[in-house]
Amino acid sequence: MNRPIWTLPLSKHTINKLDKLGYKCCEDLLDSLDDPEKKSKFLRKHMESESEIRDMLKTPKYKTAADLDIERDSIATFCKSIDELLNGGIQVGRITELSGAPGSGKSQLSMQLCVSVQIPVCFEGLQGEAIYVDTNSNFSELRLTEMIDAFLGHVSKVLSGPNDFKGAANSELLKSLTTAGMLSKIHRVQMNDLNQLHALYTTLERHPNVKLIVVDSFVMPLYQVENSLRKNTLVHSALDLLQTIAVEHDLAVLLTNDLTTAVTESGTEVFPALGESFGHRVQYRLLLSKIPNRPNEYTALLKKSVEHGRSAARFTISSDGVRDLPIEQPLQ
Amino acid sequence: MIRLNVPLVPDKNVLNNLFEKNICTVNDFLQKKTSNLQSVCNLQCKEITKLKDTMTVKCSSPLINGYTLYLSKTLSTFIQTGILKLDNLLNGGLFVGNIYELCGPSACGKTQLCISILLNIIITTKKDIVYIDTRNKFSVKRIKQVLKNKNMTNSEINDILKKIHVYSVIDIHNLITCLHGLKEKLDPIIIIDSLPALYLSFIGFYKNDGLCYINHISSVLKYLCNKNATILVTNLAVKNCDFTNDFKPAIGKYWFHIPNTRLMITTIINQQQQMCINIPKSVYIPLDNKCILSINDYGVSSNL
Amino acid sequence: MEFKSQAESGLQLLERLVARPIIKDLTPLLPDELTSETIEIIGDASTGKTLFLTECIAKCIIPQNACGLDAGVVYIDLDGQFNITKLVKIIKRIIKNADDNLVKACLNKLTMINCYDSPTLYVTFQRLKLFLTEQSQVGLVILDSVSANYWQDSVSGGEKYMDTYVEKMISSLKICLEDFKVPIIFTRQSYFQSKQGDSLLDCVNRRILFKRLGFDFFATITRRNVNLCYKFNINELGISEFNLQV
Numbered sequence: 001m002n003r004p005i006w007t008l009p010l011s012k013h014t015i016n017k018l019d020k021l022g023y024k025c026c027e028d029l030l031d032s033l034d035d036p037e038k039k040s041k042f043l044r045k046h047m048e049s050e051s052e053i054r055d056m057l058k059t060p061k062y063k064t065a066a067d068l069d070i071e072r073d074s075i076a077t078f079c080k081s082i083d084e085l086l087n088g089g090i091q092v093g094r095i096t097e098l099s100g101a102p103g104s105g106k107s108q109l110s111m112q113l114c115v116s117v118q119i120p121v122c123f124e125g126l127q128g129e130a131i132y133v134d135t136n137s138n139f140s141e142l143r144l145t146e147m148i149d150a151f152l153g154h155v156s157k158v159l160s161g162p163n164d165f166k167g168a169a170n171s172e173l174l175k176s177l178t179t180a181g182m183l184s185k186i187h188r189v190q191m192n193d194l195n196q197l198h199a200l201y202t203t204l205e206r207h208p209n210v211k212l213i214v215v216d217s218f219v220m221p222l223y224q225v226e227n228s229l230r231k232n233t234l235v236h237s238a239l240d241l242l243q244t245i246a247v248e249h250d251l252a253v254l255l256t257n258d259l260t261t262a263v264t265e266s267g268t269e270v271f272p273a274l275g276e277s278f279g280h281r282v283q284y285r286l287l288l289s290k291i292p293n294r295p296n297e298y299t300a301l302l303k304k305s306v307e308h309g310r311s312a313a314r315f316t317i318s319s320d321g322v323r324d325l326p327i328e329q330p331l332q
Numbered sequence: 333m334i335r336l337n338v339p340l341v342p343d344k345n346v347l348n349n350l351f352e353k354n355i356c357t358v359n360d361f362l363q364k365k366t367s368n369l370q371s372v373c374n375l376q377c378k379e380i381t382k383l384k385d386t387m388t389v390k391c392s393s394p395l396i397n398g399y400t401l402y403l404s405k406t407l408s409t410f411i412q413t414g415i416l417k418l419d420n421l422l423n424g425g426l427f428v429g430n431i432y433e434l435c436g437p438s439a440c441g442k443t444q445l446c447i448s449i450l451l452n453i454i455i456t457t458k459k460d461i462v463y464i465d466t467r468n469k470f471s472v473k474r475i476k477q478v479l480k481n482k483n484m485t486n487s488e489i490n491d492i493l494k495k496i497h498v499y500s501v502i503d504i505h506n507l508i509t510c511l512h513g514l515k516e517k518l519d520p521i522i523i524i525d526s527l528p529a530l531y532l533s534f535i536g537f538y539k540n541d542g543l544c545y546i547n548h549i550s551s552v553l554k555y556l557c558n559k560n561a562t563i564l565v566t567n568l569a570v571k572n573c574d575f576t577n578d579f580k581p582a583i584g585k586y587w588f589h590i591p592n593t594r595l596m597i598t599t600i601i602n603q604q605q606q607m608c609i610n611i612p613k614s615v616y617i618p619l620d621n622k623c624i625l626s627i628n629d630y631g632v633s634s635n636l
Numbered sequence: 637m638e639f640k641s642q643a644e645s646g647l648q649l650l651e652r653l654v655a656r657p658i659i660k661d662l663t664p665l666l667p668d669e670l671t672s673e674t675i676e677i678i679g680d681a682s683t684g685k686t687l688f689l690t691e692c693i694a695k696c697i698i699p700q701n702a703c704g705l706d707a708g709v710v711y712i713d714l715d716g717q718f719n720i721t722k723l724v725k726i727i728k729r730i731i732k733n734a735d736d737n738l739v740k741a742c743l744n745k746l747t748m749i750n751c752y753d754s755p756t757l758y759v760t761f762q763r764l765k766l767f768l769t770e771q772s773q774v775g776l777v778i779l780d781s782v783s784a785n786y787w788q789d790s791v792s793g794g795e796k797y798m799d800t801y802v803e804k805m806i807s808s809l810k811i812c813l814e815d816f817k818v819p820i821i822f823t824r825q826s827y828f829q830s831k832q833g834d835s836l837l838d839c840v841n842r843r844i845l846f847k848r849l850g851f852d853f854f855a856t857i858t859r860r861n862v863n864l865c866y867k868f869n870i871n872e873l874g875i876s877e878f879n880l881q882v
Contacts, residue, residue: 001555001752002334003512006791007548009505019792022356024755028335059513060506062462066493069472093468229535236533244502247468262571277532277582279438280568283469304439306447306471309605309627334755359755362762385766392763393756395710398697398746402720402739431716547787551752554716558750585827586787589681592717613682 002027008056014049026057073126075117075212075252077109078151079322081313085302086284089116092126092211092252095242095281097218099257099272100288105298105317106256107138109288110214112322113254114186115147117212120177123155128211128251129185131203135220139188148182150320194221194238204249211251213242218255219273235274239281255282272303279304297325334358340387346373358391404560405429411521411562414452417623417634421609422593426564428519429557431590435567435581436597441607441627442566445597446523447475448631449564453521454495462522464499464510466529478631504530504545511552519560526566528582543586550590565591589613600624606636657707657775659819662692664878665844665857665866670776670819674806674839677823679846684853684870685823686717688846689778691875692821694726696776697745699738702731707775708745710764714757714784715823716750726874745773754785754794758808765812777813779822782806786828799830799837806839854881 002025006015021042023029032038033050043050074089083089090096090113098106114132119125132139155177187207189199197215204210218238225231246253260273272279272287279285285304291297291314301312316325334357341347353372355361361369366380373380405428412425419425426432426449434442450461463470472493479489501507507530514520527549534542553563567587569579579598581588594613600606610622626636660669679685693711698704711718720743727742728734747767751757768774782802786794795801802824809820826845836843842859855878856865866878 001515001552003508004548004753004788004792007505007508007545009503022335022351022360024334024357024792028337031337056505057509060499060501060510062497062499064494065463065470065472065475065496065498066490068470068498069476069493087473232535233533236535240503240533243468247500247502276438276568276570277528280526280582281467281529281532283467285439306443306469307474307477357755359758362759384762388759388762388766391756392760393749393751395763395767396748396750398720398723398743398748399740401746401748402724402743405720543787544791547785551785551788554750555752557716585825589715589717589825592719 005029008053010049010053010056029053030057073211073250075113075126076119077112077116077322078320079112079313079315079324081324082109082300082315082322085300085308085311085313086286086305087307090212090252090254091284092250093246094283095239095246095253095255096284096286097255097257097272097279097282098286098288099259101259101290104288104290105315105322106288107216108143108317109300109322110216110254110256111140111144112147113212114144114214115151115182115321117252118182118185119151126211127209129187129207129209130212130214131187131189131200131207131210133189133191133197133200133213133215135191135215136217138216141183144183144186145179146319147321148179151182152177152179192221194218194234197238197241200241200245204245208249210249212254213245213251214254214256215242216254216256217258219258222274232277235278236281239278243281334391336361340390341383346375349373358387361387411453412456413449414456415448415625415632415634417625418609421611421621421623426562427592428560428562430592431553431557431563431565433565433567433581433591433594434597435569435579435594436607437569437571437579437599440569440597440599441632442597443469443525444474444627445607445625445632446525446564446566447471447478448633450496450523451475451478451492451631454492458495459521460495460497462497462499462514462517462520464501464507464522464524466501466507466524466526468500469525470498470500477629481629501530504534504542504549508545508549508552511549511556514556514561515552515559517561519562520556521562521564522556523564524566526568527587528568531583532568543584546583546587550587553590569596607632654772656772656816656818657705659696659705659707659775662695662705662776663688665855666842672814672817673819673841674810675819675821676837676840676843677821677846678826678829678843679823680826680848683846683848684855684868684875685846686715686719686780687722687870687875688844688855689780689821689823690718690723690726692776693723693746693778694730694742697742698727698730699741704730704742705775706745706773708747708771708773710747710749710767710774710777712749712751712757712760712777712779714751714779715781718748718780720748722874729873747771747774752785754789754805757785757805761809761812764809765815768813768816768818774816775818777809777818777820779806779809779820781823781825783824783828797830798828802828803837803839806837810839 004025005018005023032042073092076083076089098109100106114130117126117128117130121127187203189203222231225234242253258273259270261268261270287301287303289299291299296316297314299312299314302308302310314325316323336347336350336356336358338344349372355364362384366377369380370377410425410427412419434445436442454461476489479492499510501510531542531546557563568582570582571579593611595609596612598608600608605628606624606626608622608624625632625634658669658671661667677685693709696705696707696709700706724739727739731738749760751760782805786801790796795804806822842857845856847854853868853870854865856863865881867881868878869876
């Protein structure tokens, strides 16, 4: 069976021109491109797209699962139980969604990850930078400063300790870690429309070392869109873009999402907003919530993951950032 | 090939005359009256009729004798999924030459089921399997976890991993190229996880803009099936907008009748690690039977 | 796309005058003679359309001494839903203890065409004209389903209006087959209609509407504004008896 030319991602204009020349299927087109005589006769004016067309028609190569058996980098938080839940932290190359009610710790965890993505290589970190796409003005430099200071305090404590670790020679680098320096590696981008996400490409060109993109919140700019079809297009084009960036630049994408109430036969139920089709496209989904009647205790429920079944972690938010619950607290 | 060329029209000059008159394709040629073609080609009526007949025979779909078809289908029967309850539900397993759809809401275990079926097939048949991943979701880690729990050695695991051919596809054009590239593969087993991920961004753009691609993909899938491919496609189920909150497949009415068999997956509430499968569409399986499977460290299995 | 009919040679004239099997009593839904008729089958997914067609094929290709019509069938499969093993099961249900030779003789009368795009389909219609001239035993042509390539065609300037799309395709098939007077049965999905009306398309003589309510299946035949509704069941063996509903 033949492949029609309109299935190629060519411009309408080019497709029409080829159609007029009687080229309806790619096999005919390739045949003429391979034949110098036919090529000069019919396709002279369309040569500019030749290599493009050949690229489009190149059969993709597969990789065996054995080739793909490589450890992915992940960004650890400062909370062991969340890291364990996620097998080491949030994965690069993939999209992780944080959903939860207001005050459930989404922005806190997002900012914490902007700090922990910078952990130097000698501490087995990624030593990367972060882009924080701020759509709801939850970004707080003050709060980040607190978290960074706590991190730096921790680093100096470890360095002065007896532990001799493999990166000791890098202490020069560690000395250069400063609050201002670390803060400058978190690039805040303000946005109120998901169409503006295209700007990420330029930001990434300027900061090639970015390993984490946070969109906080992903759902906020969509509330002003009333047309549901338009909303759908926006959501999925944004996801197309973010997924492509995540793979091309080998970085982690973190999206925050709200909860919404739906009426069902059995009463009302709470779901992450944006529906099933959004959930379908993220690889990991964490549902954050505050534990009632317990000051400063939160849970993270892993709702979706290929690697693990559903399980939960508990954490607390201190002035230092997102941390494990103190050990003496019995679990339930 | 649809465009007129030298073997179809034996004379080069005649071909050029036809192109000048904008008669470029076989269909253009066959639609023109013989009398008109006579003057364009400078040929006699008899010759034009003969040209038309050879073109018709050469460019039409092949006519296949029913008995020949039957013989080619009885050799290959079905492939067991290795999940007992599912094989029973499916009347034996996955029938070669059929398109199966796994449809369910997000996070219900579609990918898990794909992985388990894939591994079971490799273990029993030692065949290669094509896995088309559209969401960058393919997880070797999970596969190794399942295999290790089946007490396999590292070299056994590695042999299995080598049999999984993963295509990472980022857009719908890419998927089409990939599927056309599989036309020469012998009796392929193809898993596409997932189709809607590539289609969802089209919904709402222009009214039905992605549908032409889905239509073409369906055609290629049918072509592959006709060459004895076995195809498993995952589809997302979305909630109906009305109060029933029932689930329906995410790729509209057109796709609805493409798969030969649709497996609808629902999560069993309160028992998070279980899924319920029923069959709302099939040509040959009694409809509305059910089975319940569990997802655990060993993958998806019948053991509850 | 329209294909004009051509002047025929004396040989062709002679060949088409050879007696063709007459399709009569094909199914309880179509008890009378169907010469030159066009029958439309309409219904949602899994309402039994393809199975019904499979039953019709079985009836046609089975020899007369086993209650068949001994007629050849051309099945143009655009949807890929047809299952040949199902057909053999049905043949074996109708003829008890059918041996391999009998099955072979039956299946030899079936011609399958798989087609994946409309330009090829239109050329294939022309091919049928040549084929039927050669094969005088062919008595029925089936097209399943008419809507299979609608969305692909709409990109390359195809007809947008669904009813007109159906009429265009069926009339080009009819032009190619009109000399042979064979009946045509075609299917379409119930969503594939410009308007949900009771009136038949101009090119259609009868329409059978398939519906499913729970485990009950219904078929409504419309012909010249007369409606008849039958209830039927589907089981492992195929379609079991049709009961007229009043």
